[in-house]
Amino acid sequence: MAGILWRSAEGYNRHLIAIFGTMIAAGLWVPLYGHKVGEGWLYGRPLLLPDKFGWGGALIFSLAVLICLYLFVTWIEVRKKK
Amino acid sequence: MTLYEYLHKNIYAKLFGKTWPKWSGGILLALLNILFFLYVMPLGGIYPAIADWGIWIFRLVGFNAEPPWGSLEVPWLSLTSVLTVGLILGFFISSLLSKQFKIRKDTKGGYIQAFIGGILMGIGSFLSGACIVGGFFSSVMSLSLSGFYMMTGLIIGGYFGGKLMIWQGKKKAEKIVLDFKPVAKTPDKHEYKTRQPMIGLFATIVLFVIAAAYVMKGRNLLGGVLIFSAAFGMVFQRSAFCMTAAFREIFTTRANEMMRGLLLSLMIGVIGFTIIKSNGFRPAEMLILPAGWATLAGGVLFGFGMVITGG
Numbered sequence: 001m002a003g004i005l006w007r008s009a010e011g012y013n014r015h016l017i018a019i020f021g022t023m024i025a026a027g028l029w030v031p032l033y034g035h036k037v038g039e040g041w042l043y044g045r046p047l048l049l050p051d052k053f054g055w056g057g058a059l060i061f062s063l064a065v066l067i068c069l070y071l072f073v074t075w076i077e078v079r080k081k082k
Numbered sequence: 083m084t085l086y087e088y089l090h091k092n093i094y095a096k097l098f099g100k101t102w103p104k105w106s107g108g109i110l111l112a113l114l115n116i117l118f119f120l121y122v123m124p125l126g127g128i129y130p131a132i133a134d135w136g137i138w139i140f141r142l143v144g145f146n147a148e149p150p151w152g153s154l155e156v157p158w159l160s161l162t163s164v165l166t167v168g169l170i171l172g173f174f175i176s177s178l179l180s181k182q183f184k185i186r187k188d189t190k191g192g193y194i195q196a197f198i199g200g201i202l203m204g205i206g207s208f209l210s211g212a213c214i215v216g217g218f219f220s221s222v223m224s225l226s227l228s229g230f231y232m233m234t235g236l237i238i239g240g241y242f243g244g245k246l247m248i249w250q251g252k253k254k255a256e257k258i259v260l261d262f263k264p265v266a267k268t269p270d271k272h273e274y275k276t277r278q279p280m281i282g283l284f285a286t287i288v289l290f291v292i293a294a295a296y297v298m299k300g301r302n303l304l305g306g307v308l309i310f311s312a313a314f315g316m317v318f319q320r321s322a323f324c325m326t327a328a329f330r331e332i333f334t335t336r337a338n339e340m341m342r343g344l345l346l347s348l349m350i351g352v353i354g355f356t357i358i359k360s361n362g363f364r365p366a367e368m369l370i371l372p373a374g375w376a377t378l379a380g381g382v383l384f385g386f387g388m389v390i391t392g393g
Contacts, residue, residue: 011186024201
């Protein structure tokens with residue numbers, strides 16, 4: 001979301017149009033769905049990771065996921081260069 | 083060498099000349115976000131603010147729309163709106179100071195595509211509960227499961243968006259080969275003279291004046307948020323920290339420098355947020371969004387929308 005604001009502020013007309021599109025979608029959400037965001041049948045339950053794994057476990061879990069992804073994207077890049 | 087020349091060469095040219103490396107942007111954004119969390123909240127709420135503005139427009143034309151998030155406040159007193167305006171000002175000031183501001187027109191097809199992308203991003207935000215910044219960037223840092231759900235969705239959306247971009251690129255390339263015209267060489271960005279940095283300086287002063295006005299009216303928090311978010315905006319702009327690119331490049335050019343910067347930022351942020359939350363400096367429940375199929379679907383739609391918009 002920051003991206004389209006930033007491009008708009010740099011003078012891209014295209015991204016101003018995108019903001020306009022999101023504004024339209026915003027006005028129609030509640031009339032169409034009948035609830036506010038985060039309420040109703042559509043949404044799952046919020047889960048704070050430490051409630052499940054403890055603080056250390058949640059931190060390790062998060063870092064592990066991020067590091068795996070880091071290695072994965074690097075692997076993709078290295079494989080391309082061959 | 084005069085003082086002016088010294089400052090120009092050693093401070094200005096370094097800050098606003100070349101784009102900062104992504105990892106430095108990532109580190110700065112993580113640190114800013116940790117500070118901002120201690121101060122008010124994790125960075126987010128950009129989409130709710132835009133939605134609020136949309137609702138105001140709807141109300142102005144006589145359609146009684148309800149805001150999808152929370153209750154509607156007048157923009158100048160709403161925290162999220164002030165934050166978003168601060169971000170925009172930060173982007174604007176930063177692009178002026180680095181002489182990158184330029185009105186750029188696009189083709190009709192481009193506008194339509196951006197419009198559709200915007201709507202998709204809107205729906206994606208509603209489904210996942212927040213936009214990419216709040217729902218993914220800050221949520222992962224906040225140890226919320228929803229952040230990881232949205233990340234998965236964004237990767238899938240980025241995949242489809244990337245495929246579409248490659249297909250479009252091929253079509254465009256065929257067209258260019260047919261009517262090839264040599265492009266005039268554009269002068270180097272820092273060679274030509276422009277008033278932009280002066281306007282940028284002026285805009286910076288305006289920013290501080292507005293913040294001061296908030297403080298004088300007793301709304302210290304809003305003034306602080308305005309300055310903080312402008313700082314966020316400047317770091318985003320100067321390091322060209324584009325999350326869309328991060329998710330798109332995995333599947334298009336496969337140059338994943340941006341994604342690595344983003345992941346580095348998240349790793350630093352998650353450590354900082356864990357320290358803050360586990361010690362109870364700020365409530366642990368802050369920015370814990372619903373996690374479920376809707377989050378994942380929202381991520382997919384948002385990811386696709388942002389890639390075709392080209393944010």
